[in-house]
Amino acid sequence: METTPQSAGGIDREEKLAPGKLHAAQYVVVAILGILLVGLWRLQVLGAENYKSLAEANRIRKVPVLAPRGKIFDREGRIIVDNYPSTSCYILREQIRDADVELPMIAAGLHIPIEQIQAVLKRYQGNAKYQPIPIKLDITPDEQAFVEAHRNELPELETQDEQRRLYPRDGFAAHLIGYVGEVSEQMLANDDRYALYSPGDVVGRSGVEATYDAVLRGTDGSRDIIVNSHGKEVGHLGQELAVPGQDLKLTIDLDLQKVAERALDGKTGAIVAMDPHTGEILAMVSRPTFDPNQFSVRLTHSYWTSILNNPDHPLLNKAIQAQLAPGSTFKIIMSVAGLQEGAAQDMRVNCQGGASFYGHFYGCDAHHGGVDIHNAIPLSCDTYYYTLANRLGIDTIARYANSVGLGVRTGIDLPDEVVGTVPSTQWKLKTQHAKWFAGETISVGIGQGAVTATPIQLARALSGIASGGVLRRPHVVMPGQIDPRTTQSILENFPGSGDKTIQLSPENWQTITDGMAAVTATGTAAAAHLEGIDFAGKTGTAQVIGHDALARTNKGHNTLPNAWFVGMTPRRNPDIVVAVLWEHGNWGNNSAKLASQIIDAFVTKQRKKDNNLRIAETPKPAPQPAAPGAEPQPADVPARLTPTSYSH
Template sequence: PDEEAFIEAHRTELPELDTIMAYRRLYPLKGFMAHLIGYVGEVSEDMLNQPGFELYDPGDVVGKSGVELQYNSILMGKNGSRRVVVDSHGREVGQPLEEKPAVAGKDLKLTIDVDLQIAAEEAIGDKNGALVAMDPHTGEILAMVSRPTFDPNDFAVRIKRGDWNKLVTDPDKPLLNKAIQAQLAPGSTFKILMATAGWQENIAQTLNVHCNGGAEFYGRRFGCWVKSGHGEVDLTKAIYQSCDVFFYTLANKLGIDRIAKYASSFGLGQRTGIDLPQEASGVMPSEEWKLRNFRQKWFAGETISVGIGQGAVAVTPVQLMRAIAAISMDGRLVVPHVADPTGLPSNYLEVSHFTEVKNVPVDETGWNTITDAMSRVLLPEGTAPSAHIPGIDIAGKTGSAQVVSLATRAKHQNNEDLAQNGWFVGFTPRRSPDVIVCALFQGGEHGRLAARLATQVIKAYVDKQRQQP
């Protein structure tokens, strides 16, 4: 203010000085919705060479990540200009020679439910990982959180070099939107895709195994997570008690290519098409995939690990949520999106395919059996009874995914960097649900801990619906 007053008082002596009003973005505090919204900054030289940015000038402020980048052309607007004649003191003389008014950027409405977003941010707290909630009927993303987060306000003017270096060297990767970019083994959550594939191939409905804590395949013993075993196991029990031996056996009967066929039909190993930049595609292995990438033959023993969501299979949280949402919806596979299509220009709607729906065949009896089994996961006999919420019909599946071999983990029990990732995908009600939530708790060790995070968000959703008249 003092500098402005000085310039104003000495305008005649200092005609070369002028005050220009410049606007800057002000983002929510404490990294709230940071990965989803993204941030703006000066256009870089690299960006100026990319399609879509070639008409900008150095110094222009553009979207750099998240929604800010994805919808930059809508949000940015266009600069105005004014050509005038001035005298030797810098005062305007006569009428402007040319005046071109600025065009304001358009508003963009998101699908995010702020109450659910707050619940998700509070649920995950300072844990590493991600939480995503979606309406499985439409693909609307209702909440999206990635941890650790960052403050986009640091980028709104110009981020200090020290702060930037700290962000890019942090091993927990705060700039990575883990909801769409973390590619990790899904662990036992993958068993729901296995169960669906097994049912469609008429194998799972009659499969019964005796689990004594492990089983041998191709000369190697594969252990179950319950060392004493599960006893006699059918498909239903295999889901709610997450019996590895059942799914090892099912994987062996299906073979990798049939597993890959069904997993791919539910969108694994490919981008979901969500309207956010730099989405990762994940990995769904197959015989052809291994030959193409490694020039090696696929070994039957590798299929056994894939059956429990280990081995080469890798998913993003939004991918996994979409796939299991489709199974809960009797095969209806939607496109996740964060922008409300009603407020977008029609050409954007055509490009983004928000309303596209793919119907994957799912047998009705299989659908009932699998979703009923998933509803028992949160009951006393299931793997996540501590996440149960009385009065809410929640179905889901837990997963604990190794980041190193069990032998290596046993040698380094106190090394938190080697702890298993906890997963949970849950929805309510158990069939044709209104909301589905995927929780990734990195280093959380147990899927039941991820389940507690997800069910807090589901409870917030249900509570809000019940309060509405």
């Protein structure tokens, strides 16, 4: 009888899988296949464009092409700021294979500390890894050769040709022009003006470069290059051309600027020359100065330390930021107030070296004897203006000072203009929570005490008075170059008193301007007299410490008074005004001598130009044919014409 395995062994050894487990295993397999299919679909269909772009990014690199900034010219088209070709070195973090080995090589080849490279990498660590990071700007030919020779060992290095700023030497017009620099993370975080910029972008940081940055900087372009797996460039795909920035023509006259620079050389202070008819700034100097070329690449620590440690603050544009007591230049504003209020016409004082007010004696520099409004200006008699200030009161003085632009910004198109101070009862109550005392008004009458002003404010105020009460808004860029919308935006960013007119009767105008002309003829600035030129102005000697304290000191340089002068030609409706601040220059007539150099240069140039124009406009007689054998006769040359607009 045949037996089966079951019967033979007595046991059924066939293992059967439970139906539930079989179904579960099938579901798992189906789910895994489904997930794989969905993943493949996402990769190949949904993510196709994205991964294609990533693959292209690994093969194609977009290299920025920086737009050259617009050049800057003077009013006659002579170049002041240019660009020069430069090569900079960048690093690609994604290409760094062994930082411990490669960074020391880079530091040695580029002659920079390795700590500087590490600091730069840390600064840009939040940026995309494929973005080139600048590690050294304006590299030398030797450093460029190092990069080219180590392409294989250091694929993370690449060079880029750029245009960089070339400023005049020796800090010429540095405060007016300004400088460019990289956008820092702090600027991005704290200043809305840089919201659309990225770290490392080069922007204007001061002066004209900052105010007109959007005009000067242009639009950057880019180049698409093909790279291999090692990051080495193997071809080009195309490029987007950079759009250069717009050139700008300034109101500055280089000839006058040079004279002003020489006049203030070795001194501390500022000079402003302006056309009162238009508000155009013809020259602007501030001393000490700085070298903007140091800022246009990467500022060295040693140079920055020297700037910061200089007690005379080289970065301060003293023409618009030095807030100092104006001294006796303020007496012109006092004269306007006294005459317009009817307080000065018949006022006469007997100056015996000073006068007493409210129990205190206020000194004068001399015993002037009998003084009225006609000789008070050329003599600069303190006693007269003490008395006038006491008659007018502080609030009347403040009202007239504000009317000619003191205590408010002029609105000049340069960054960080300061306001100055015009004291009043309300001002003291608001700032010091105290009452104004009548005795405090006496010192204000001679431009001392709490009153402060800037050179640009005084230039505009006194030239406006000499122009019959017409004050123009100062500006440093010639009009008509920029579209109206940009111009309006700039005006809104630099609020000030703008163009305005004050009330000044013809009789009072004549009295004041004649008095200012007498200052340079027989008065306190007689040493600066210019023969044959209608040169008017007002000196100012502003103490930095009181007479008693000065007598107790060793009379060191820093204790000497600040020397002011504001001068113009001609005396009425002037064509130029020059304000000079010479810090610790001792006497106002010292500053008057500096101003006279600029006035003389201006008049000489205008006369030459006027002569050339008149000669060119003179019709020449038609040449007559010479008789046979006769000698040719020279053409008639008009005699040299002498303009009279600047003469007495």
